[in-house]
Amino acid sequence: MQSLTKLSPILIIKKQVKWKAKLYISALSSLVILQIIFTLLFFNHGNASEGYGRGNVNVQFFIYSLDVYVMVAMLWAFITGLLFSTKAYRRDDLAIISSQASSAIATILVVILYSMIAVMIIAASYYIQLIGLFLRQKDAFIIDQLIISPSILLVCFGSICLFGAVGLLVGYCFQGPIIVKLATILFFIVSLFVLIVYPEFINLQSFILLSNLKISICCFLLAILCFGLTIWIAHQSEVSAL
Amino acid sequence: MTSFMMLFLFMLLVITFLLSKFSRITQKFWSPRKIIIGITGYLLLGLCAFLYVSFFAESPIQVLSGTDLKTIEKNSHTIQAYDQEYNASYLTEDHLRKTWEFDFQGTELPVISDNNTPGFHFNVRYRYNDDMPAGKALVSYYQFQDIVDGIDISAEIPLPHLYMEQNELVIQALPEHRVQYYRAKASFMLLDFHRYHEQGGYTLFAPSSNVIVIDISPHTTLEDRQGLIQYLQ
Amino acid sequence: MKVIRCEQLSKSYGHRQALQQVTCAIDGQKIVGIIGRNGAGKSTLLHIFSGHIKATNGTCQLFDQNPFNNIRTAANTILIDDQLSFSNYLSLSDILTMAADFYPNWQNDLAYRLLQYAEIDLAVKHQQLSKGHRAIFNVVYGLVARCAFTILDEPMNGMDEAIRQDFYRVILKEYIAFPRTILIASHHLQEMETILEEILLLHKGKIITHATIDELREQLISLTGPNEEIDVLCAYLPIYARKTMANLSSIIVDAYQLKLSHEELQARGITQTALSVSDVCKYLTYEEGSDIDAIFD
Numbered sequence: 043m044q045s046l047t048k049l050s051p052i053l054i055i056k057k058q059v060k061w062k063a064k065l066y067i068s069a070l071s072s073l074v075i076l077q078i079i080f081t082l083l084f085f086n087h088g089n090a091s092e093g094y095g096r097g098n099v100n101v102q103f104f105i106y107s108l109d110v111y112v113m114v115a116m117l118w119a120f121i122t123g124l125l126f127s128t129k130a131y132r133r134d135d136l137a138i139i140s141s142q143a144s145s146a147i148a149t150i151l152v153v154i155l156y157s158m159i160a161v162m163i164i165a166a167s168y169y170i171q172l173i174g175l176f177l178r179q180k181d182a183f184i185i186d187q188l189i190i191s192p193s194i195l196l197v198c199f200g201s202i203c204l205f206g207a208v209g210l211l212v213g214y215c216f217q218g219p220i221i222v223k224l225a226t227i228l229f230f231i232v233s234l235f236v237l238i239v240y241p242e243f244i245n246l247q248s249f250i251l252l253s254n255l256k257i258s259i260c261c262f263l264l265a266i267l268c269f270g271l272t273i274w275i276a277h278q279s280e281v282s283a284l
Numbered sequence: 285m286t287s288f289m290m291l292f293l294f295m296l297l298v299i300t301f302l303l304s305k306f307s308r309i310t311q312k313f314w315s316p317r318k319i320i321i322g323i324t325g326y327l328l329l330g331l332c333a334f335l336y337v338s339f340f341a342e343s344p345i346q347v348l349s350g351t352d353l354k355t356i357e358k359n360s361h362t363i364q365a366y367d368q369e370y371n372a373s374y375l376t377e378d379h380l381r382k383t384w385e386f387d388f389q390g391t392e393l394p395v396i397s398d399n400n401t402p403g404f405h406f407n408v409r410y411r412y413n414d415d416m417p418a419g420k421a422l423v424s425y426y427q428f429q430d431i432v433d434g435i436d437i438s439a440e441i442p443l444p445h446l447y448m449e450q451n452e453l454v455i456q457a458l459p460e461h462r463v464q465y466y467r468a469k470a471s472f473m474l475l476d477f478h479r480y481h482e483q484g485g486y487t488l489f490a491p492s493s494n495v496i497v498i499d500i501s502p503h504t505t506l507e508d509r510q511g512l513i514q515y516l517q
Numbered sequence: 518m519k520v521i522r523c524e525q526l527s528k529s530y531g532h533r534q535a536l537q538q539v540t541c542a543i544d545g546q547k548i549v550g551i552i553g554r555n556g557a558g559k560s561t562l563l564h565i566f567s568g569h570i571k572a573t574n575g576t577c578q579l580f581d582q583n584p585f586n587n588i589r590t591a592a593n594t595i596l597i598d599d600q601l602s603f604s605n606y607l608s609l610s611d612i613l614t615m616a617a618d619f620y621p622n623w624q625n626d627l628a629y630r631l632l633q634y635a636e637i638d639l640a641v642k643h644q645q646l647s648k649g650h651r652a653i654f655n656v657v658y659g660l661v662a663r664c665a666f667t668i669l670d671e672p673m674n675g676m677d678e679a680i681r682q683d684f685y686r687v688i689l690k691e692y693i694a695f696p697r698t699i700l701i702a703s704h705h706l707q708e709m710e711t712i713l714e715e716i717l718l719l720h721k722g723k724i725i726t727h728a729t730i731d732e733l734r735e736q737l738i739s740l741t742g743p744n745e746e747i748d749v750l751c752a753y754l755p756i757y758a759r760k761t762m763a764n765l766s767s768i769i770v771d772a773y774q775l776k777l778s779h780e781e782l783q784a785r786g787i788t789q790t791a792l793s794v795s796d797v798c799k800y801l802t803y804e805e806g807s808d809i810d811a812i813f814d
Contacts, residue, residue: 046580046665047621049592054619061615065604067319074326076302088466090473094432097405098460099441101432106466107473117299133602137612137658138619141568141586163323166330172468173333176341179466184345184435186469188338194471250478257475277586281569316606 054139058148061138063155066131069122073115073160077167080114085171106171108190111164112198116205119160123153123209127217127272136281146214146276150269153206161198165190193254200261207268211275218275337468345465347434356429363428370409370516375497379426386421386448393421393500394452394507404457406444406496409516410506413499421453422499435465444496455496520545520666520698521566526575528561528722535561537722538575543700545665548692548712551702552798553719559702560598562719563668566700567596579666590666595620597659598670599652603643609654610639622663622695631657631687635680648675656684660691667699673708685709706795716794720802730794737797738775741767742787750775750787757800769800 088104095101125131126149135145168190176183215226236243249257314322348356366374397408406425416422423446430438440463445456469476497516500506506513519542526539536558543549551559564570565577568584568591577584584590603612609632617623632639635653637646646654652675659667669688673681689712692699703709706716716733718725726733737757740750747766751759757769769792782789792800 047592048589049621051588054588054592057618061618064316064320065606067316067323068314068606070323071314071319072302074323076299079302090477092433096430096432096437097441098457099437100460100462101435101437101440102462102464103433104464104466105469105473107469107471107476109473112472114295114299117295121299133600134604136569136596137601137603138616139588139592141588141591143586144588144591159323162327162330166327166333168470169330169333169337172337173341175466175468176337181344182463182465183341183343184347184465184467185337185341185343186347186434186467187471188468190470197472197475247478250475254475279586280571281564 049139051144055144055148055151058135058138058140058145059151059155062148062152065134066126066152066156069118069125070156070159070163072122073118073163074167076114076118077111077163080110081167081171081174084110085174103184106168106175108164108168108194108198111167112201115160115164115198115202119153119157119202119206120209122156123206123211124213125209126153127210127213129217132217142279142281143273143277146273149210150207150272153210154203157199157202157206160202161195164198165195191254193258196258197254197261200258200265204261204265204268207265207272211268211272214272214275214279218279222275222278345435348431348436353431353434356431360428370514375424375426375495379428380424381427382425382443384423384425384446386423386446386453387419388421388448388451388453389419390451391418391503392505392507393498394509395498395513396452396454397510397512398454398456399510399512405493406455406457407493408455408496408498408513410498410500410513411516412502414502416499416501416504418501418503420501421504423453424497424499426495426497428494437463441494446496453498518545519543520580522576522578523565524576526562526565526572526577528558528565528570529573534722536565536572539719539722539724540575541717541724541727543698543715543717545698546696547714548688548699548701549715549717550706550709550713551700551717551719552706553702554802556721557719557802558722559719560670561722563596563598563670563700563702566666567591567594567668569596593665594668595659595662595664595666596668596670597655597672599655599674601655601658605642605644608640608642609637609646612643612658613639616658616662620662620664624661624663628657628661631661634683649677649680652676653680653684656687660687663691663695663697665697667697669699669701669703671703672701673703673705681705681708685712688712706798707793710794716798718798718801725801733797734791734794735772737769737792737800738772739767739769739790739792740775740782740787741765741790742782742785746785746787749785750777758803769803 084106086104088106089110090105090107092103092105093100094103131149132145135148140148172188212226215222249260252260363374395408395410397406398404413422425443427438427441429436430441442458442461445458447454447456498506498513521541521543523539523541526536527534528536539558539562551563553559561570565572566579566584568579568587571585579587579590580593582590584594607615613625613628617625629639632654635650635657637650637654643651643654652673656669656672659669659672673684676684685708688699688701692712701709701713710730713730715727715729717727718733726736728736740747742765744761744764744766747759747768750770751768754768754770754774757771759766759768761767777785779789
């Protein structure tokens with residue numbers, strides 16, 4: 043009798059991550075394209091502007107911050123997470139050694155890895171924009187803060203990771219068991235109702251005022267929760283329900 | 285909130301469309317290896333840009349530090365106090381930006397300040413100067429530091445427009461002009477903006493108005509029909 | 518040693534019962550045919566074995582473990598069906614490299630030789646293959662992985678007859694080289710009769726029979742004789758099918774329930790004919806009124 047193969051789940055997940063990271067790479071190239079598009083769109087006037095009147099002088103500051111890049115990356119992460127949970131991607135996992143849970147874990151690790159690379163892409167896009175700006179507006183170029191602080195990088199990473207996790211979770215919810223699908227639909231209806239009827243219920247003011255470190259910890263905790271739920275749903279999911 | 289949601293949904297649609305389109309195109313023409321090379325190249329380009337900006341992109345405009353701002357604010361208060369006491373000792377050579385000399389006839393010099401023109405924000409003062417001959421007026425323009433959001437914009441403020449017309453000295457402000465600055469802030473404006481407001485923002489102070497001083501002979505009378513010109517000791 | 522044990526296994530999709538109280542046990546190192554008509558529940562059963570879907574009721578044990586979402590059983594199982602798909606970024610040669618990374622017993626050389634034999638270009642992508650070539654690639658993929666439990670669901674669909682015959686031999690040779698449990702669900706029973714050791718016959722979600730090829734072949738026989746003699750037999754024997762032409766009738770009956778000897782039958786003018794396994798399966802799943810001719814009558 044041929045002896046049974048005893049591969050450790052960690053080894054299998056490691057191999058899955060290796061291949062998925064390679065095969066899903068087009069997601070990152072999409073992010074680069076998006077960042078380039080938004081760099082061009084916001085090149086002339088930055089992401090924010092401030093105006094001051096002083097006598098017969100009208101002073102206008104065009105501010106080039108990370109906001110747009112991070113927002114685009116967050117939306118990208120959400121959609122990427124959603125795409126990774128679709129049939130087209132999950133079906134490919136069946137051709138190799140995998141279970142629903144192991145492939146979900148591998149996908150989560152890829153989302154985390156891609157979020158890290160996304161932060162690097164954001165930084166690269168930002169500095170490419172700055173160099174363009176410097177060459178074009180040399181005399182009116184002001185450097186307030188050039189180096190992205192580690193705490194800001196953590197916030198970027200945490201928020202991108204969170205949006206990726208939410209996208210993945212939403213995708214798995216709609217691909218999972220019927221009870222999870224119904225619960226998700228109900229959650230969306232209730233959320234929409236609350237958003238319309240009690241818009242003041244959603245108040246992020248106090249969250250925004252937290253320190254960067256605290257914000258990133260909150261994002262990571264929420265992302266871990268979403269990832270945990272994703273793995274749980276994947277473990278309950280059948281292939282036929284894909 | 286609604287407009288933000290609309291924008292968010294619009295961006296979501298655009299991104300979804302681009303991602304789906306791009307993913308199809310890349311599948312046909314690009315292999316993962318080529319894409320990885322492309323992304324690595326982009327990151328390296330970003331790194332080079334960072335290094336270039338760090339080492340070679342020296343900005344001609346300096347952002348004043350908090351301490352500098354405090355000193356300037358203190359000076360501004362002093363200037364305002366002196367001005368209220370009609371004391372000319374704050375008008376030093378450091379602040380003198382330009383002088384004009386005008387000749388006029390007679391012992392009266394009518395002065396018209398065109399203060400209705402936008403951007404007219406000068407304090408006009410006169411003083412008797414024993415050294416000044418009759419029929420001559422020396423007009424000095426003193427400009428003080430003007431700080432906007434940490435940037436000294438004094439150099440950008442245009443000089444007043446002065447001229448003699450029908451034996452009257454006319455003071456006008458030049459047409460409004462616009463100055464644009466491009467600021468690199470490698471952080472989140474969204475977070476900084478809210479925190480800035482919550483903390484009450486930076487110390488903001490009213491800048492000292494720039495001063496036009498008209499030196500005339502003690503035998504000359506300055507005619508100020510508008511009542512805007514004050515005597516300076 | 519039993520590789521699979523199923524007890525009262527049921528699977529329903531809403532109101533539709535795909536499997537109904539299936540109980541079976543399959544020994545290791547055997548090539549077993551999963552036979553049944555369309556919609557019999559073959560694919561559902563195979564997907565439960567591979568751990569892709571969960572039984573609604575009952576238990577299924579693969580290598581003494583529940584296979585549903587079980588990475589340990591998945592490491593020893595491979596399911597090849599027509600829905601097998603790979604990333605659009607991978608060429609066939611990349612797919613083989615990837616599979617070699619995952620499956621410890623992967624036979625890369627063999628894969629290359631078999632695909633070369635089938636004249637499949639390894640530079641193309643899986644989606645670009647023709648239906649037949651895709652089926653060949655999938656079978657090769659399933660066989661060279663050398664998993665202890667190999668499931669082939671309609672593996673020969675799309676292949677031409679010659680290549681089908683070749684690949685039945687490939688399956689047999691691979692099995693001899695590396696004995697393992699191979700389940701093959703197929704409608705081409707006649708062609709693969711020679712490589713199967715056992716057959717699990719499913720009909721409407723239930724197991725009709727689970728027997729060796731020889732046992733199954735002997736299960737039904739065809740009796741042909743005068744109408745009156747056949748009518749006598751029909752009175753006490755369950756009849757699977759009957760055809761009447763002039764004064765001769767032909768019936769399919771259960772061989773084990775036939776109490777008459779060969780000589781006795783001959784004395785009554787009845788001739789006994791053995792059936793092929795394929796015919797036995799056809800008659801075992803034959804239903805009254807399911808005659809296609811009846812539609813046109």
